[in-house]
Amino acid sequence: MFHVLVSDSISNDGLAPLLNDENINVVQKKVSEVDDLEKYDALLVRSATKVTEELLQKMTNLKIVARAGVGVDNIDVEAATKYGVVVINAPDGNTISTAEHTFAMMASLVRHIPQANVSVKSGEWNRSAFLGTELYGKSLGIIGLGRIGSEIAKRAKAFGMNVLVFDPFLTKDRAQKLGVNSCKLDEVLAQADIITVHTPLTKETRGLLGKENIGKTKKGVYLLNCARGGIIDEEALIHYLEIGHVKGVALDVFEVEPPVNRKLLDFEQVIATPHLGASTKEAQLNVASQVAEEVLKFLNGKPVTNSINLPTLTKDIFDKIQPFYKLAKKLGQLASQYMKEPVQHIGIVYEGTVAELETSFITKAFLAGFLGERVDSTVNEVNAGLIAKERGISFSEKIASNGSGYANCIAVQVDGDHRTFSVKATYIPNYGERIVDLNGFDIDFYPAGEVLYVEHIDKPGVIGRVGKVLGDHGVNIATMQVGRKNIGGEAIMVLTCDKLIDDQLIEALVQFDDIVSAKTIHL
Numbered sequence: 001m002f003h004v005l006v007s008d009s010i011s012n013d014g015l016a017p018l019l020n021d022e023n024i025n026v027v028q029k030k031v032s033e034v035d036d037l038e039k040y041d042a043l044l045v046r047s048a049t050k051v052t053e054e055l056l057q058k059m060t061n062l063k064i065v066a067r068a069g070v071g072v073d074n075i076d077v078e079a080a081t082k083y084g085v086v087v088i089n090a091p092d093g094n095t096i097s098t099a100e101h102t103f104a105m106m107a108s109l110v111r112h113i114p115q116a117n118v119s120v121k122s123g124e125w126n127r128s129a130f131l132g133t134e135l136y137g138k139s140l141g142i143i144g145l146g147r148i149g150s151e152i153a154k155r156a157k158a159f160g161m162n163v164l165v166f167d168p169f170l171t172k173d174r175a176q177k178l179g180v181n182s183c184k185l186d187e188v189l190a191q192a193d194i195i196t197v198h199t200p201l202t203k204e205t206r207g208l209l210g211k212e213n214i215g216k217t218k219k220g221v222y223l224l225n226c227a228r229g230g231i232i233d234e235e236a237l238i239h240y241l242e243i244g245h246v247k248g249v250a251l252d253v254f255e256v257e258p259p260v261n262r263k264l265l266d267f268e269q270v271i272a273t274p275h276l277g278a279s280t281k282e283a284q285l286n287v288a289s290q291v292a293e294e295v296l297k298f299l300n301g302k303p304v305t306n307s308i309n310l311p312t313l314t315k316d317i318f319d320k321i322q323p324f325y326k327l328a329k330k331l332g333q334l335a336s337q338y339m340k341e342p343v344q345h346i347g348i349v350y351e352g353t354v355a356e357l358e359t360s361f362i363t364k365a366f367l368a369g370f371l372g373e374r375v376d377s378t379v380n381e382v383n384a385g386l387i388a389k390e391r392g393i394s395f396s397e398k399i400a401s402n403g404s405g406y407a408n409c410i411a412v413q414v415d416g417d418h419r420t421f422s423v424k425a426t427y428i429p430n431y432g433e434r435i436v437d438l439n440g441f442d443i444d445f446y447p448a449g450e451v452l453y454v455e456h457i458d459k460p461g462v463i464g465r466v467g468k469v470l471g472d473h474g475v476n477i478a479t480m481q482v483g484r485k486n487i488g489g490e491a492i493m494v495l496t497c498d499k500l501i502d503d504q505l506i507e508a509l510v511q512f513d514d515i516v517s518a519k520t521i522h523l
C-alpha cells in the first residue's frame with residue numbers, strides 16, 4: 001500500500017487515477033495538519049505548500065514530490081535531489097489559462113475595467129474618469145518567451161500589437177515562426193508600451209525589473225506580472241508609481257502571498273488578482289490528471305516524463321534501458337563490495353547497442369549501486385551523482401566503438417587508494433546478464449545471489465580444495481567458473497552458492513598457499 005499526501009487544493013476529478021487505485025491511500029490535508037509525515041511515499045502540491053528541506057527531513061519515506069502546475073520555486077529541488085526524492089511538475093496543463101488570464105489583466109489594465117466596475121456598483125456613472133488606451137498598434141514587450149509567453153504573443157498579434165521579445169534562449173527560427181521581434185532587454189525596455197514577464201523565478205530573474213531597468217522604460221508604461229512575485233521588484237514599482245513614470249500595473253503574483261505590501265495595492269492604478277493564472281476548471285483538471293498519472297506510474301516502477309531532477313525517459317526508451325539499468329546497479333554493488341576501500345574515480349565505457357541509449361541514466365544506476373553499499377542515506381539515481389561528488393568520487397563515461405565483440409558491453413574501471421577493479425558485462429536478450437571479464441580475466445557468469453570470488457594460482461587440486469571447504473561448511477555450489485591468463489599463473493574462480501558464506505569459511509580458504517584471496521559478494 002502506498003500513501004499519498006495531497007496538501008493543496010487539487011481537482012478530485014484529476015486525481016481519480018490515484019483515488020480509484022486500491023493500492024493507494026490518498027490523504028487530502030495540509031502538511032501542518034498531518035502528524036505521521038514519515039509514512040508518505042508521495043506528496044502532491046500546488047504553490048501554497050512550501051516543500052522545504054525541513055519538511056523533506058520529516059518525510060523520511062518520501063520518494064516523489066509532484067507539483068500540479070509549472071513553477072517549482074516553492075520546492076527546494078536541491079534538497080529533494082540530496083534526499084533522493086524525484087520532483088515532477090505539469091508543465092503545460094495551465095499554459096492557456098495563464099496566457100488568457102494575463103491577456104484579461106492587460107485588457108482590464110488599459111481600459112480600467114476593475115476600477116470602473118467598483119465605481120458603477122457604488123452608484124456612480126463617471127464615464128470621463130475611465131478614458132482608456134487601445135491595445136491595437138501598441139508594442140508589447142514579453143520577457144520570457146516559453147510556453148505562456150508564446151501563447152500571449154499569438155494573442156497579441158491577433159490584437160494587432162507589435163511584439164518585442166527578450167529571451168536569451170530564443171532562437172531566430174522560433175522568433176520568425178511566431179512573428180515576434182527578438183530584442184535585447186534594453187530595447188524591449190525602451191520601446192515597449194506594455195511589458196509582461198513570463199520567466200521562472202530564478203537567481204537571474206529575481207528583480208529583473210528593478211529600480212534600474214524600470215528606469216529605462218517609456219514614461220507611461222504599463223507593467224504586468226502574472227509569473228512570479230519578485231521578478232518585478234515591489235519597492236521599485238512603488239517608487240515609479242509614486243513619481244508617475246509607470247501608468248498602471250497588473251499583478252497576479254506577489255513577493256509574499258498573500259501580499260503584505262499594502263502600499264502597492266493602495267494605488268488606484270494597480271489592479272490585482274490572488275494568483276489566479278491557473279485557476280480554471282480546465283487547467284486544474286489538466287494539471288491534476290497529469291501529475292496523478294505520473295505519480296501512479298512512478299509508484300509502479302515506471303518512468304516519469306516530467307521530472308525536474310531526473311533525465312526524462314519515454315516508456316519506449318525506459319523499456320530499452322531497464323535491463324542495462326539493472327545490470328549497472330549490480331555492477332556497482334559488485335565493485336563496491338570488491339573494493340572495500342576509498343575510491344577516487346569511476347570510469348564507465350559503453351559499447352554497442354547500449355551506447356545508443358541515455359547512458360547518463362545507466363551511469364547513475366551504477367553509482368547508486370556502488371554508493372548504496374557505503375552510504376547510510378538512501379541513494380538512488382536522483383542523488384547518486386551529487387553524493388559521489390560530495391564523497392570526492394569523480395566519474396566519467398565514454399562511448400567506444402565495438403571492440404569487445406559483444407552486441408553490447410558495459411566496461412567499468414574503479415580506481416581506489418590501493419588497487420583498481422575492472423569488470424565488463426553484457427546483456428543478452430532472452431538469456432540475461434553476464435559478467436564476461438573480471439579484473440582482466442575472461443569469465444562468464446550470471447551476477448546474482450551469494451558470490452564467492454577466489455584469486456588463486458592455476459595449479460592442479462585448487463578447485464578440489466575449494467569445493468571440499470565449501471562442502472565441509474555445508475555450502476552447496478550452484479555455478480562455478482574459472483578464468484586464467486596463463487597456464488600456471490594467476491587465476492580466478494567465481495562460484496555462486498546457495499547459502500551465505502561466513503568469515504570462518506573465508507579463513508579456511510585463505511589458509512592454502514595457492515589461494516591468494518577470497519571474498520564474498522552479495523548481489
Ligand SMILES: NC(=O)C1=CN([C@@H]2O[C@H](COP(=O)(O)OP(=O)(O)OC[C@H]3O[C@@H](n4cnc5c(N)ncnc54)[C@H](O)[C@@H]3O)[C@@H](O)[C@H]2O)C=CC1
Nearest residue numbers: 070071098144145146147148167169199200226227277278
Ligand atoms: N500565475 C500563475 O498562476 C502561473 C504562473 N506561472 C509562472 O510562469 C512561469 C513561466 O511559465 P512557462 O511559460 O510555462 O515556462 P517556460 O519554461 O515554458 O518558459 C520560461 C521562459 O523564460 C525564459 N527565461 C529564463 N530565464 C530568462 C531570463 N533571465 N530572461 C528572459 N527570459 C528567460 C526561458 O528561456 C523560457 O523560454 C513559470 O515559471 C511560473 O512561475 C505558470 C503557470 C501559472
Ligand SMILES: O=C(O)C(=O)COP(=O)(O)O
Nearest residue numbers: 046047048069070071278
Ligand atoms: O503553475 C504555476 O506555476 C502556478 O503559479 C499556478 O499556481 P497554483 O497551482 O494555482 O497555486
